[in-house]
Amino acid sequence: ILNVEQSPQSLHVQEGDSTNFTCSFPSSNFYALHWYRWETAKSPEALFVMTLNGDEKKKGRISATLNTKEGYSYLYIKGSQPEDSATYLCASGNAGGTSYGKLTFGQGTILTVHP
Amino acid sequence: NAGVTQTPKFRVLKTGQSMTLLCAQDMNHEYMYWYRQDPGMGLRLIHYSVGEGTTAKGEVPDGYNVSRLKKQNFLLGLESAAPSQTSVYFCASSYKGFGNQPQHFGDGTRLSIL
Numbered sequence: 001i002l003n004v005e006q007s008p009q010s011l012h013v014q015e016g017d018s019t020n021f022t023c024s025f026p027s028s029n030f031y032a033l034h035w036y037r038w039e040t041a042k043s044p045e046a047l048f049v050m051t052l053n054g055d056e057k058k059k060g061r062i063s064a065t066l067n068t069k070e071g072y073s074y075l076y077i078k079g080s081q082p083e084d085s086a087t088y089l090c091a092s093g094n095a096g097g098t099s100y101g102k103l104t105f106g107q108g109t110i111l112t113v114h115p
Numbered sequence: 116n117a118g119v120t121q122t123p124k125f126r127v128l129k130t131g132q133s134m135t136l137l138c139a140q141d142m143n144h145e146y147m148y149w150y151r152q153d154p155g156m157g158l159r160l161i162h163y164s165v166g167e168g169t170t171a172k173g174e175v176p177d178g179y180n181v182s183r184l185k186k187q188n189f190l191l192g193l194e195s196a197a198p199s200q201t202s203v204y205f206c207a208s209s210y211k212g213f214g215n216q217p218q219h220f221g222d223g224t225r226l227s228i229l
Contacts, residue, residue, distance in 0.1 A: 004157070031214045031215065032214040032215045034214075034217065034218070042222070043119075043205065043220035043221055043222045043223060044158075044205070044218075044220045045220070046217030046218065046219070049215055049216070049217050051215050089157070089158070091158075092214075093214020093215065094214065095214075101146045101163075101165075101209055101211070101214050101216065101218075102148075102160060102163065102173070102214065103160075103214060103218065104157075104160075104174075105150075105157035105158040105159075106157050107155065107156060107157045108157065
């Protein structure tokens with residue numbers, strides 16, 4: 001079982017601030033890294049799926065990078081808005097014949113953006 | 116687009132009772148998953164399925180059973196509910212692939228065992 005860790009556990013920022021979180025995962029047998037956004041009272045929604053070392057993905061003001069050799073991914077939010085307030089989950093997928101798309105999730109980073 | 120639909124949304128059970136949670140997806144996805152989410156812990160995989168008629172154990176399978184008789188449905192059963200099974204349960208599905216396909220989640224079922 002992979003151990004996926006996210007930091008910080010929670011974060012409070014002011015509207016307009018830029019921020020970033022970290023996801024650490026075991027680099028051996030790595031296959032894919034997922035980021036999900038989870039708003040209160042809703043279901044997790046996929047932001048990015050990354051597989052290649054050095055991969056960078058962007059969606060609006062949110063971007064993510066991936067380092068598979070050292071086992072970490074960063075999620076960046078530029079110019080945070082109150083609607084960005086959510087829990088951001090990362091999850092790592094393992095390679096191997098029995099992986100079957102299984103993901104191991106981190107505990108999440110809770111972001112609160114204050115107006 | 117319905118996506119992934121879970122029923123019921125809320126349920127209160129007494130210890131020892133049984134129930135079945137239903138997950139239905141209309142995206143023709145091969146893979147389906149059941150997770151539980153507890154305070155301070157990430158989503159933990161209970162059981163999953165890689166196609167119609169298949170099921171497999173995840174990280175925390177004890178006390179649960181599953182069935183995937185139809186491709187679009189994945190059922191999670193609690194044979195004899197215990198207070199430790201009080202949790203929020205999420206179903207998810209993905210097209211296929213070894214973890215490189217995003218998972219699509221339902222809205223969750225909040226289950227309390229008294």
